[in-house]
Every structure is written in C-alpha cells, then in structure tokens.
Amino acid sequence: MIEWIQQNWWVAWLVLSGGLAVSEMLTLDMTLLMLAGGALAGAGAALIFPGLLWVQVLVAVVVAVALLGVLRPEILKRLHKGPGYRSTFDQLLGSTGRAAGEITASGGEANVNGETWSARSWDGEPIASGVEVEVIEVDGLTVVVQPRNKPLST
Incomplete structure (x- = not known):
C-alpha cells in the first residue's frame, strides 16, 4: 500500500484538492479554494515528476501563494462590487x-x-x-x- 502511494502521489494531491474545494463551501472566503488550486498543481507536478515529492510540494506552495496573492483579492473585489451584494x-x-x-x-x-x-x-x-x-x-x-x-x- 505504501509503495503504491509513493508511486501515485497524484491521487493524494487530488484528494487533498477535492477536500479543500468542498471545505470552501463552509467558509466562502476563497482561501481554501486557492489552496485547492495549489494542491491541484501539485497533482499535475506528481504526474510529471512522480518520484520527486519536493518538486510537487514546491509547485503546490508556489501556485497556492500566487493564487492567494493575485487571484483571490481580484475575485473578492469583483464579488463585493457585484449587483445585489449587501454587506x-x-x-x-x-x-x-x-x-x-x-x-x-x-x-x-x-x-x-x-x-x-x-x-x-x-x-x-x-x-x-x-x-x-x-x-x-x-x-x-x-x-x-x-x-x-x-x-x-x-
């Protein structure tokens, strides 16, 4: 079992990504969704570099930080300025x-x-x-x- 997981890290990354995306429905803050995007990028890196866990983690972290810093503020700004939004x-x-x-x-x-x-x-x-x-x-x-x-x- 451990050997299979080591050869198929992409499955663990996909499960993590799905769990974070579903958890986003509880917070509606767009933070967990951005982390899910990072985990999805980690899954892609796991398919390309199956034996290099450090590369997968690095890709996941870089993508998650980029999404949190660039995409999330823009999404929240557009969401709060949208029609029908009331604080x-x-x-x-x-x-x-x-x-x-x-x-x-x-x-x-x-x-x-x-x-x-x-x-x-x-x-x-x-x-x-x-x-x-x-x-x-x-x-x-x-x-x-x-x-x-x-x-x-x-």
Missing part, C-alpha cells in the same frame, strides 16, 4: 428590533436581528427600554435608531 451593515438598514435599555443621543443598546448592537437615538430624544425601533443608519459599529411608530422628522 452585513447594509443589511441592517431598515431592520427592526427592540431597545435593550434606554437609548439616548450619546448611547444605549438595541437588539436587532438577534444581535445586541450599540445604539443611539436618531433625533436625540431618549427611547425607553423595550420600545420597538427601526435602524435608520449605521455609524461604524453603532446603529442609529428611531422608534418604529414615530415618523421621521428633519
């Missing part, structure tokens, strides 16, 4: 939640989409604990909220 902060806009305590112009907390966020009142008026609020804007890591039943004033 987590953009998805908060218009969401509703409840004041976890009193929210004032200077601070407070609100539960929005099952998460507790630092919050402040949009118009500066205090919002009592338990009041249903709507996210008007996101300022850094703070949501700016308004009571849901209160019309916006300019």
Whole structure:
C-alpha cells in the first residue's frame, strides 16, 4: 500500500484538492479554494515528476501563494462590487428590533436581528427600554435608531 502511494502521489494531491474545494463551501472566503488550486498543481507536478515529492510540494506552495496573492483579492473585489451584494451593515438598514435599555443621543443598546448592537437615538430624544425601533443608519459599529411608530422628522 505504501509503495503504491509513493508511486501515485497524484491521487493524494487530488484528494487533498477535492477536500479543500468542498471545505470552501463552509467558509466562502476563497482561501481554501486557492489552496485547492495549489494542491491541484501539485497533482499535475506528481504526474510529471512522480518520484520527486519536493518538486510537487514546491509547485503546490508556489501556485497556492500566487493564487492567494493575485487571484483571490481580484475575485473578492469583483464579488463585493457585484449587483445585489449587501454587506452585513447594509443589511441592517431598515431592520427592526427592540431597545435593550434606554437609548439616548450619546448611547444605549438595541437588539436587532438577534444581535445586541450599540445604539443611539436618531433625533436625540431618549427611547425607553423595550420600545420597538427601526435602524435608520449605521455609524461604524453603532446603529442609529428611531422608534418604529414615530415618523421621521428633519
């Protein structure tokens, strides 16, 4: 068995590549996919240089680093600029939640989409604990909220 593996490293590289590609579905960060590409290049090197494991590893590492450094940033940039992409902060806009305590112009907390966020009142008026609020804007890591039943004033 060991002898067969030593003569057929390309199979191990393909299994590694497939495992990394499938694992990418859990992270969706494009990192494991780039490593899978490196492992696939290692499989190709194993077919060309079957007895030289160091060459296979070198090819796999060089290709993986190149993919991580060149291709991944470009893919992520295009993905994030694509139509319909909304970051987590953009998805908060218009969401509703409840004041976890009193929210004032200077601070407070609100539960929005099952998460507790630092919050402040949009118009500066205090919002009592338990009041249903709507996210008007996101300022850094703070949501700016308004009571849901209160019309916006300019």
